[in-house]
Amino acid sequence: MTRTVRTTRSAVLVLIATLALVGSAAGPAAAGGPAGAGGSRVVYDALGDSYASGYGVPPYAECGRSQSAYAVLLDGRHRLRLDDFVACAGATTTSLVTGGQLTALDADTDLVTLSIGGNDIGWSTAVVACLGGTDAQCAGAVSLADVRITTELPALLDAVYAQVAAAAPDARVVVTGYPRLFSPEHGAYLGASTAELTALNAAADTLDTVIAAAADRAGFQFVDVRQRFDGHGANSPDPWILGPTDPGAFHPTLQGYRAYTAAVNSALGPVKPGCGRHHR
Template structure:
């Protein structure tokens, strides 16, 4: 009985060892076969706030800069920038007519888009308030508000529908615009604190309009307003370039890093196809 028991024990031990070895081998093979996940294919569209205008050097056309948040996003969270086609001066219409949608296809996993500001005449209002009188500032601001409320929603809706059709599998992130001023630090050129506040409220209205349109299409909106608080063009530590700079009223290097941080924190790779 003792000899038989010993033989049985040895046999059981050999079988158990073999099972464990095979299981480990299979697990190792599965891990090796799986390998690292495919990179997240990323395309970046939009206007100068997406192209990085404000921080040279730029590409010969469209004012694209390595400071742009799409370039900074490349390599983060397994994101691989595929097509960077954002172009300074783009509107919701020229994103389409300028060919930016050609960058998109069924392989696009992540798409960022900044568009809408240039449709409203926003820069005209800013200059009017800085260099003109109170009446000129009021008229220009009212005109911008009217365009945001009456013109922009339909334009955004058409653009977003075309984006969704061109990139049917993409997670779309729409970025908002920063407030330009910090009224608490007093007048900036000809713009009083009250006029600066009016312009900031225009930026808030623009962002709210874009956010509503994005939500209607299932897109994610990234609001940078809070991140830029106390960093307007007239703040001690501005993240917006002043009127005398060639890139006036665009983010500086710190501003674009702030955009990058906002988009990075908003993007959840588990929600993306990879």
């Protein structure tokens, strides 16, 4: 039976339009990060999608790059010098390569951070279906995303990770995961029941599990951000995820990007030039 949709048509249309915009934003990558002092600083390049570009916290440069991105907030810590900040909103494992992000990497790169994979699996379709569609549409979209995560994404990640390793042979590579978007303990949200919010979070868990396994196969370090976002989903009293009426719908707030920064900063520990990609 079709359930009652507890959201306005305008909110769902804003969400769809926003996700479509982000999905089409990927273009030619460009260097644009702030550069620190030279010398023995660690040369750091930041790649990835909208979660790496800082989308959700304007103003933006090209590709939805924000000065609130975790890469920018990390600049200067652990003697890091952000050399090339080329993450691009809407990037997939394929467009990361075709869009030119790999050209930021070379033999001088000491550290790479990378957030990628969420745009390859139809995740935005599942979120829209659950918040504004029927029960059947939600279940079908989540099931399809799960299938893509488990059957298609591993090979896509293996391929792009291999190219990152080849382009920056001496770099340490840190891969970040994605947060759960919702806090079901605070009840239903818009057109989604608590069970549907839980199903969306479970799919996010599967996504992180697959990304972590691929990172391990490549010899990269995985940083899990989920616990830092616990209790701060889009439907919580203190959300670190933007809601559907915000232009940056379902991306982190400034506090959310600070949580990403803290997670990566904690995982890095001491970083030295030439630390090597197999450092854990």
